[in-house]
Amino acid sequence: MVESSQNENIEILTYSEVEEVGGYIGNFDVKIRKKARFVDIDKCTGCGTCYQKCPVKVPSEFDMEMGMRKAIYVPFPQAVPNVPVIDKEHCRMFTKGKCSICQKLCQADAVDYEQKDEIIEDRFGAIVVATGYDLFDASVYGEYGGGRFKDVITGLQLERLISPAGPTGGHIKRPSDGKEPKNVVFIQCVGSRDIEKGVPYCSNVCCMYTAKQAVLLKEHLPEVQTNIFYMDIRSAGKNYEQFVQRTMEQYGALYIRGRVSKIYQRGDKLIVKGADTLVGIQVEVEADMVVLATGITPRHDSKNLAGILSIPYDQFGFFTELHPKLAPIETVTSGIFLTGACQAPKDIPDTVASASGAAAKVASLFSSDEMSMEPLVSTIDTAVCSMCKACVEVCPYGAIQEEEITLRDGTKKKQLIVLESVCHGCGACVSTCRSSCIMLRGMTDEQIFDELMAVAQ
Amino acid sequence: MGNKKIKKDQLNTLFNELSKDCSVLVPTRSKGYIGFDLWDENNGDFIGWYKNTTIPLKANFFPKVEDMFRFNKGEGGYEIKEILPEEESQIIFGVRPCDARALKIIGTLFADTYKDPYFLKRRENAILIGLGCNEPCDTCFCASMGASPGESQDVDLLCTDMGDELLFETVSKKGEDLLSNMRGLSDSSDGDSSKAKELREAANNKIQRKIDTSNLKEKMRANFENREYWENVSMKCMSCGICTYVCPTCHCFDIHDENNKKDGLRVRNWDSCKFPLFTRMPMENPRHEKWRRVRQRYHHKFEYYDMNFGVIACTGCGRCIRECPVNVDVTQIITGIQSL
């Protein structure tokens, strides 16, 4: 991130949202809302005085609400840019109208409570979508406590507990009483591969992060016993299977094949009841802490973004690639590329690979002022078009657009044109056009008609 | 030139007799619209209801689709095989005076410098037996167009409905020959002729709709550029071809090749100046706007045809008024011009 931010060809717009995308490959007109952060990025030196002195404490989103942050804060220590933002909902200046401690203390005079959202409109050649994922909400599982037990945490929460920059400074303490856990149960496939309560797909990354966390736990707390309830271990990556084997053999993780049916509290222990289907018995584990390997879901607003970008998404809300095998990075809208978990659950190597792929695609697109494309595109005979715009509605690519032209006599006329760089040549518009004024070059009505006459003879 | 008459109940026998030598066409409504069709005993009741056909008589001489010739690309170039109408004489009974007159009007065109073999052949082989109108329709205005509902010089024989009997009067030599060959007819008296004359006059007086054609040519020419007027009267026109296709004098056609790689057929179809494509050319369409197309139809009938052939190409049959889905009325348009 830091490296990217220092590249002169990269401008990072954080705390910003894409609102509208028009145009087409090479010429996307994008409207971006840069939200007001109430701190002037250019003036702020990142000294940190403001958030040290801010009197309002709020549970930290980054720490999965296990730690606290201030109302003026930097989301996480390595954030780029290292400029705080004011949380309007909690800041006293906004809730009560007085305080302004941060403003008074800021030596750079960077705090500005009057700052407004800024709209950036610019033209871009290509768009890479890397909007990531949301975590599956495990509270639907009543058998795991549905959020009632403090010591039933998610994998990401454990990640924060392990982190030296986390709420516990890297000391693994269970949330309820701060004790070091002795016996930890991991439950895999929470949400994933569950048609009833979760999603039918495999979240791809949970098997491996669970194994990794079992290893880290053991390294931090040599006394700990890890028990992992799993459905199947999916370790189909380079060296992944060896890693899982090491977790079992060197780090003593106990893998139990079976589902957990119930977790309940007994004293300060959590009793995890489940099945060991390989042995065929019911097991009961007395745990200090339970870690749920929650699955990956699409971003909650991915469908909205898909609408803005006119790219398709699947039944869950993951964006769909142009072709699952041959064009896994491209989308149906030329010039828009996918990378990372917005497309499907992906781990880091896959994400980096697809990101590199997208970057290469963009670079090759930008390497020339011209681009070659399929000759099979539609054209509209505007002289006979009656502007019913049925073609606009059936075009899956939004390739048909309205434009205004000035006629010889000075009058203005609206007409439809096909953006050749966007058209894929499917011909849906041609058969929809009732007055036959659209022609699909290379597959014209005349050509098909002649073929037909030839075969009908 | 003796006239004859026949009892109406004898008509069937007469038609049966005539059908032996040639085809006899009479009005029928068995198809769902009124048109001429081959006589058979089942459609002999037309005298009771017949006013006029929906599709005019011209269709029998200038059909909506005419095969002109076939062509074939052989070794030594194109081979052409002409297709001419069959040499078969036919008697058309029940021709209204307006339609007979219309046939004569377009006949001058088809027999002008270019003698159209298709039309002329058919015309030559046809004998028209007119049937005068005693009860003209609400939409008729033939009296204003130099004709009369009951009278005609453009048929071969003219019938008048006298109640129980039909009076046959000879008009042409062809008709005279036919009449002399018809059996089952009795001679008519002078009384019959004068009664027929009275009936005709009465019919003539029943015509309500009138237009004034005096100085019309000049008046129309003067208002050729009167865009406001033409835009106004054409506003409701839907640009369909109904008025031209049911008109007994509209005669525009389109020649088209139906080819099939090596061989093909040249055909002639009806066409209509009301269609936007009628005058479309590669670069532009001189009658792109509707009012120009509407204007064309009336100018052609009331001005150009009169200039070229000395007669207005409208006989006042009123079909266009009756069949127009939006009730564009030629009499209103002409009256409007006259009052400008």
Added chain:
Amino acid sequence: MEETKWEPKVVGFLCHWCSYAGADLSGSARLEYPHNIRIIRIPCSGRVDPMFILRALQNGVDGVIVSGCHPGDCHYQSGNFHARRKFAVIRRLLDYVGIEPERVQFSWVAASEGPKMAQVINEFVEGVRKVGPNRLFKDERRDGE
């Protein structure tokens, strides 16, 4: 005229991405389907204009089959969905004017379904054979002597 045994003549409009590839696959798998079909390749079943079907029937073809990708598999995302709506009404309309339903068929065949393609064509041609030559629509006048 020489008396020859009548063989149905059918036209297939197959989409490039699925059905055409399916027909190709059935060939490379050495599966047999009747030679009665003449295939016209189109980019997508959504490209098929009802005019193609009527014009084929009018010009003496005994049957028309249109085949595209399964719903959801369209290379162009939605072509077959639009086509499906069109085909549903075309079928009902043709039936209403009295054209035997056996003469016009729609199917979904994927690129991997070589055997299905062969089977679909087989069954369709057999169906057309049963209803016999398409005499109804044939335009004798234009054919000449």
Added chain:
Amino acid sequence: MENRLKEEAGKLLKEGKVDYIVGYGKGSVKFRTSPLITNKEEELENLVINPFIANNLSRYPIELKARVGIVVKGCDSRSLISLIQDKKVNREDVVILGVPCEGVVDIKKIEKHIGKDIDQIEEIKREGENLTIQANGSNQTLSFKDAIFDKCLGCEYPTPLEYDVLLGTEISPKPDMEKSLMRIKELENMDATDRWSYWREEFSKCIRCYGCKNVCPACFCERCFIDVNIPQWVNTYATWQDNLVFQLIRTLHVAGRCSDCGECERACPVGIPLRSLQRKMVEEVKDLFDYEAGVDKDALPVFTHYEDTDPEEFIK
């Protein structure tokens, strides 16, 4: 109703809210009305509303390209809504003067019922549920229901669905589907071969005047497919096959937009029962996609949209 119309139309012109008024005027033929399109206040005196207002006027706003005050019946309002859906008419550019309509008199039906032709009929008067017809000096009564168009018998929307001014009181629909669809049902029950010969017979009559397409409010194309000659989809050589193909394609083109206004059948000079084709498609579209044309101006047009769950049992 007529006076109210004159008043409202006058107001619209005077206040400059519209450039034209499109309504019905007295026809020049007995028992017919004629479209009255005017921008002059004095001509509004000629506006009429009576049981003979057969024309569907909704096509005119497309051509006029101006702000229009338009008189519509229930069925016409659906055509207008369809045109709004098709973006041919801007809702803001029309002021809709709605006429609740109990049915339009089909003069041909009267001629048939009383066995006299139009020239003999002197007067037709509505009296309650009956019509009193004066012909050749004598009076005859006929039930109003027996005298209206078939499409009116099955009318489900007698009150316009979209209007700015309603010129009367709402009428509750009393559709008699059985009678309205009788001819279609008869055809459906025929043998396929008989159906074919039926249409063959009917389309042999066609003279290609294109009255059907030109009066149709759904046929607004600048150029009809019939005029396309590269390739020549439909031959100008009017064989019955080509006539049928023309009408079948037209039927498919207007399917989902046709609201059974019946203008095509009314215009046809040779009496081809075109409504039996169009209305059949209306029924099919309703059955297949649960869609009715011109009922909701914000609805998505049926043939440019789709559902994942559309019927496909016919696909093998």
